Amino acid sequence: MSALAVSGAIEAGLLFSLVALAVYLSFRVLNFPDLTVDGSFPLGAAATAVAIVNGIDPFVATAIGTVAGAAAGYVAGFLNVRFRILNLLAGILTMVALYSINLRVMGRPNISLYDHSTIFTPFEGVLDLGVWTNSAILLVIALAMKFLVDWFLATQVGLALRASGENPTMARAQSVDNNRMTLVGMTLSNGLVGLAGSLFAQSQGVADVSMGIGTIVIGLAALIIGETLLGPVRVVWATLGCLIGAVLYRFFIAAALSAGFLGIQAQDLNLVTAVVVAVAVILSQARRRLRLRLWPKLLGLLPRRQTQEG
Known part of the structure; x- marks a missing residue:
């Protein structure tokens, strides 16, 4: 792999690590299977792109994209909390609706940002790291x-x-408002996704209405890979695993596409993604089974406390 391909894989991995963090919040912390991600990702990109094209500062435009993603998450949570729609279905309905909303926001299928300043522009002359700047x-x-x-x-x-x-x-017995927590969690989760979409559009120089397809799969893949490597026990390690898992996932994809002897082409990306996710899940389950087998044996090796009867 060339340096350009490696830097591109790391850049994409860091972008999607934000999606992995969002998936961790919704799937693992909140226990909410959220499919809104596939719609809030391009929504963040679309809102940011429209703002930049209309002369708004890129940093403010990025904030707008983040808020737009957070609003999408709030809507999905509101459908679940207020109208008792199944959480999975609420995410699907929001995702489907966002496709049309994204078209409305952009006014066309895609917007180019190649001739506009982004949040990366001010740092290009300061860092001077070449392909590694972004x-x-x-x-x-x-x-x-x-x-x-x-x-x-x-x-x-x-x-x-x-x-x-x-x-x-x-939690309800401890006076925790579960409905409110659902809204908070979904808002924060999709806010991260909106930020990821905003940064992705600025990094790639284009916002496209179909750029969110498969985003949830990438986030889940990164989350599972991270959990396989570091484990999901502590929050600090789980979030670090999201970052590492996302970078490794994109590196695996780039390496597979660059390996000409395998015969893998760009149209095989979804197949490679499915294989990587399946392998990560299998390894995660194998690790869990191994831990369950070894732990009783390790406990059996510990010296038992002798009891004396007086």
Whole structure:
């Protein structure tokens, strides 16, 4: 693989690590199977692209894209909380509706940003890292979001969110409003997705209405790979696993597409994705089974406390 291909894989991995963090919040913490991601990702890109084209500062435009994604997550959560629509169906309905909304926002299927300034533009002359400039900026952003998620989940609201997802009945007994936690979790999760879409559009120089297809699969793949490597026990390690898993996932995809002897072409991307996710799930389950087998044996090796009868 060339340096350009490696930097591109790392850049894409860091971008999708934000999606992995969002999937961790919704799937693991909140226990909400959210498919809104495939719609909120291009929504963040579309809102940012329209704002930049209309002369708004790129940093403000990025914030607009983030808020747009958060609004989409709130809608999905509201459908579930207010109208008791199944969480999976609420995400699907929101995702389907967002396709038309994204077309309305952009006014056309795609918007080019090649002749406009982005948040990466001010740093190009300062960092002067060549093909690694965007990767360095995205690394800082990804780490910042990782530490922000760690901090939030350690706050009182974050602990209530975790309790609501882990055991809603017990959380309700502790005066936690589960409906409110659902709205908070979905808003924050899709806010991260909107930020990822915004940065992706600025990095690639284009916002497209179909760019969100398969985003949820990528986020799940990164999450599962990270959990396989580091384990999902502690929040700090789980969020770090999201970053590492996303980068490794994109690196695997780039390596597979670059290996000419395998005969893999660009149209095989979805097949490669499915294989990578399946392998990650199998390895995760194998690791869990191995741990369950070894733990009783390790306990059996511990010396038993001798009891004396007086």
